[in-house]
Amino acid sequence: MKKTSIAVIGSGVSGLAAxxxxxxxxxxxxxxxxxxxxxxxxxxxxxTIGEAVVPVDAGFIVYNEATYPNLTALFNHLDVPTTPTNMSFAVSSASGLEYAGHGLNGLLAQRSNIFRPSFWSMVKDIRDFYEKAPGLEISLETTLFELLENYSDSFAKNHLLPMAAAIWSTDINEVGHMQARSFIDFFMNHGLLQLRDRPPWYTVDGGSISYVRKILTTPGITINLNARITGVERDPNQVRIHWNGIIDKFDHIVLATHADQALGLLDTPSANEQKILGNFKYSPSKAYLHTDERLMPGKRRAWA
Structure with a gap:
């Protein structure tokens, strides 16, 4: 009996898991x-750092078991070794303010912060926001900028916006346009609104490439890289993929790409597919991996 053939487009975690x-x-x-x-x-x-080659994750970096139960189960099943890690946050602003979120010594990395009223306004608002955010009743149209109108400028510019910009890899001047409700829900789901008893975070030993390699050794999976897909056609009995100058036929297909990419691949998307997939917005960002300590906060106590 002929095996069912399925094409999975996209080899991120969704495609790999599928x-x-x-x-x-x-x-x-x-x-x-x-x-x-x-x-x-x-x-x-x-x-290469010194004489050692060090695996560094430049995309997916950490996870916690409470927020990611399925990923945790996958790692356990694949016997992927993980290690507890430090999930911390630090700010070095253009105004010269520096602090870190790991304890009083990090918070007061600059001892002069003790004498800054704006700094203590920020600290007060941190506590107030983190305690009250889960119960805030705000509309889906409310932006983060609009929500922050209720808090001090120091809290907005030196804490919440830098943190949001870091998590979403977005320009600090743009991240405030995001939906405030989504921001709060994300923080709640990841335990980031808990000032105490936050969930422990873990990183994959040897880098996330470790679990990718393990999945790709699974019998029955054939991987094709550098693939240029020009179209996906569907009829009741099969799916045809135009890629790298050829046409391949499959019984089914899994689109495990970003929503806008998935929409662009479909030759004849339905009205519902256009409505759903076309509703996602993306923006490019650039990240730098470096070892230049001159770009770190001046006070080592303020390092994350």
């Missing part, structure tokens, strides 16, 4: 990836 589960169920899986390596956001790089 391919792994399907292959374990006896499906013939073709994993198709546009980049020259699998993993998507799981991007481990290997810089």
């Amino acid at each position: 391919a792994w589960l399907l292959a374990r169920a006896g499906v013939e899986v073709t994993l198709i990836e546009a980049a020259d390596q699998a993993g998507g956001h799981a991007n481990t790089v290997f810089p």
Whole structure:
């Protein structure tokens, strides 16, 4: 009996998980990836620091078991080793203010902050916001900028906006346009509104590439990199993928890409697909991996 054939487009964590589960169920899986390596956001790089080559995750970095139970279960099943890590936050602003969130010594990394009223206004608002945010009744239209009108400028500019910009890899002048409700929900789900008893965070030993490699060794998965897909056609009996100058036929397809990419691949998207997939907005960002201590806060106590 011929095996069911399924193409999975995109090899980020969604595509990898789908391919792994399907292959374990006896499906013939073709994993198709546009980049020259699998993993998507799981991007481990290997810089040389001194005489050692060190694996550094430049995309997916940390997880906690409470927020990511399925990822935790996947790691346990694959026997992926993980290590507890430090999930901390620090700010070095253009105004010269520096502090870190790990204890009183980090908060007062600059001893002169003791004498700044604006600094203590920020500290007061941190406590007030983190305690009250879960119960705030705000509309879906309320932006983060609008929510922050109820708090001090120091809290907005030196704490919440820098933190949001760091988490979403977005310009600090743009991140305030995001939906305040989504921001609060994200913080609640990740335990970030808890000033005490926050969930422990973990990182993958050897980098996230470790779990990517383990999934790709699963029997039944064929990986294709540097794939250029020009179209996906569907009819009741099969799916045809136009890629790298050829046409391949599959019984089913899993689109494990960003929503806008998925919409662009479909030759004849339905009205509902256009409405749903076309409603997601993306913006490019650039991140730098460096070892230049001159770019770190001047006070080492203020390092995250």
